[in-house]
Amino acid sequence: MQFPQTVDNNKNNERKDENNNTENEVACQGPSNEIQEVESVESTMHNNELDSDTILREDPALWPLQLKENERMKYLNKGCAFFQNKDSNFESSKRMFKNQYRYYSVQYFQKVMNNGEKCDRKWLMFPESTGCVFCYVCKLFSTDFDNVFVKSGFYNWKKAKQTIFGHENSKEHIQCMIKWIEFIKQNTHVDEYMVTQIKREFNYWSAILNRIVAVIRFLARRGLAFRGHNEVIGSSNNGNYLGMLELLTQFDPVLKQHIDFFANKGKGNVNYLSKTICEELIYIMSQKVLTHIITEIKRAKYWGIIVDSTTDISHVDQLSVIFRYYLIGHVYERFFCFLQIKSHEGKSLITDILDLLERYNIEITNCRGQAYDNASNMSGKYSGLQARLKERSELAFYIPCAGHSLNLVGQCSISECINSINYFCVLLSLYSFFVASTHRWDLLKGNHALNHTLKRLSDTRWS
């Protein structure tokens, strides 16, 4: 099948004589028979008007120009898809243009939107008897009987693209479409056509969101940074979030199509790829996780709390809050949140924790355990955090952090023994000696008899 050539013509306004060739075009040599056919069809239409009450004409070319109400209802109830003939081989559309045959193409049944998306032209009909195209809605609702899409059918394939585009954007056609949609609304509970459109939009954006959420979950679980120096798709500095989405486009056609059409379009264009949407999704996911943990704590009823403070990279002192509870055969230890604190004093810390518990409606009286490091502000017997919490919940037993205690014990015992001090000093000197030169380190590695390597003494803040 030969596809029509694209013609540069900006005249999108519908003309009633679209099928008449202009002076630059050679008169249609082929369709003379078809024109006669159309004329004979029209005369047949009027002759058959008498029995139109009973006959449903499957060929739209045979529909009378002025339809009776019962006829219109019959065709409306049948729906446009019944008359479209999308499966035709379009042989009957063959027309001669400048010694070259042109045909109607199935591609005209689809319209390409500005965003590249394709949607069906549900109004276009191709009756094989005439090899022309008609407009379903205009034939049913329009009073403009001279319109070529109503009267004799359109077949000037050389100008098909712009004429069909012009027709669907014409005022008369749009009004007919509105009447059609109104009819469907009145005859069905919900407009099926609109529902299909909404469903398609919904499915599309859901598919995109699923991919975006999967990437966010992956990065969040591994504690990887999201953003880079810019938000430009294609840039090597756009961070892990956009970088991973770009990587997925190599294997995922849905995401590839989305990014090809929507990426780098700037503000005001919805694409769900911006940092704002990313941060919003992270916030929604965090709230969901938090709600889940709160529900579990309330179901478990009794819980323990583990708290420690540390300074983050932006020099803000933050209290990490962890809840520990037992639920249906399992012990859970879940990170809850970071609390920004004003002071390290037990009095200030207890206020912050009580505020947090009150905010999430968690009963302090159900606290059965608390664990902190051995610092006096936390473990202090009289004014430490543990003592102040115990005042509110008598059964909240304090257990010092085992790791911290072990570290203190080790540190204390080593510092009391001169041999162990010498031993660790020699180890550290050896490490310093070898690490100062790559050549020495190579010699150390080259000694296969030595199965171990040297390491620096641990420099955690406790040591």
Ligand SMILES: [Zn+2]
């Ligand atoms: Zn129309």
